[in-house]
Amino acid sequence: xxYNHHGFQNVGIRKQDEMNRLIVTGEGSVSAVxxxxxxxxxxxxxxxxxxxxxxxxxxxxxxxxQTLMSLGIPQxxxxxxxxxxxxQYNYENGQQQFxxxxxxHQLQVTIKDIRQxxxxxxxxxxxxxxxxxxxxxxxxxxxxxxxxALSLAIQxxxxxxxxxxxxxxxxxxxxxxxxxxxxxxxxxxxxxxxAVMYAQSGETPIQPxxxxxxxxxxxxxxxx
Numbered sequence: 001x002x003y004n005h006h007g008f009q010n011v012g013i014r015k016q017d018e019m020n021r022l023i024v025t026g027e028g029s030v031s032a033v034x035x036x037x038x039x040x041x042x043x044x045x046x047x048x049x050x051x052x053x054x055x056x057x058x059x060x061x062x063x064x065x066q067t068l069m070s071l072g073i074p075q076x077x078x079x080x081x082x083x084x085x086x087x088q089y090n091y092e093n094g095q096q097q098f099x100x101x102x103x104x105h106q107l108q109v110t111i112k113d114i115r116q117x118x119x120x121x122x123x124x125x126x127x128x129x130x131x132x133x134x135x136x137x138x139x140x141x142x143x144x145x146x147x148x149a150l151s152l153a154i155q156x157x158x159x160x161x162x163x164x165x166x167x168x169x170x171x172x173x174x175x176x177x178x179x180x181x182x183x184x185x186x187x188x189x190x191x192x193x194x195a196v197m198y199a200q201s202g203e204t205p206i207q208p209x210x211x212x213x214x215x216x217x218x219x220x221x222x223x224x
Contacts, residue, residue: 022172022221024160025182028152029214032145034137037111037208040081041124042131046088048100054085057103060128067127068109071120077110106131112140118204137208138187146185149215154179157219171224178220185213 043060047053065078083106088099109124111117114137121132139145165172 019222022223024157025218026153026157027216028149028156029212030145030148031210032139032213033210034208035114035140036138037114037117038136039109040133041129042106043128044104044131046100046102050101053101053103057105061105063128064124067123079108081108082106114208117206121204145213149213153215153217157217161221165223173222176219176221180218182218183216
């Protein structure tokens with residue numbers, strides 16, 4: 001017999017404590033065709049004179065930005081992701097020899113018409129860019145796909161619970177007492193861009209493929 005601190009029976013708490021629990025996890029995933037590309041495009045210049053290295057970099061970066069805008073990419077979708085100035089040295093016979101300055105300006109470019117990705121890379125490189133470090137393919141409404149995956153994860157967990165209850169020959173209470181989301185929507189990882197030589201007349205082939213969006217849940221049922 002369970003009593004509370006006042007000395008009275010607490011049947012509700014006792015009943016809750018004695019419930020049989022069945023805990024399951026569920027996973028669901030959906031495939032989403034990307035409709036947006038994020039490019040990291042850079043201009044790297046080196047010169048013994050810092051001012052000249054900066055000016056060359058600024059001129060080429062401006063040319064790259066203008067070229068991308070001429071393709072219909074808004075200036076608001078072209079943002080500086082990093083800007084660095086570093087002295088460069090050669091090491092000979094244990095001695096450090098100053099070589100010059102390296103100026104690096106990296107741009108993150110959002111391309112909302114994914115069909116333009118290859119053309120944007122080619123045009124940027126033709127007009128001064130000499131670094132394309134990553135490509136990231138995304139969907140413009142990831143939450144909608146994640147919610148679909150979450151629904152599939154719940155269905156998957158429910159089916160597991162029903163199968164387990166049948167195997168145990170018990171009666172499952174259909175309404176769970178705890179439903180917990182154990183996943184979160186993560187952005188796709190950037191893919192390193194590997195430069196390959198193509199014919200001058202050909203456009204760099206870019207294949208976005210599909211993004212797999214996965215969700216998982218943990219559900220606690222009770223049974224008789």
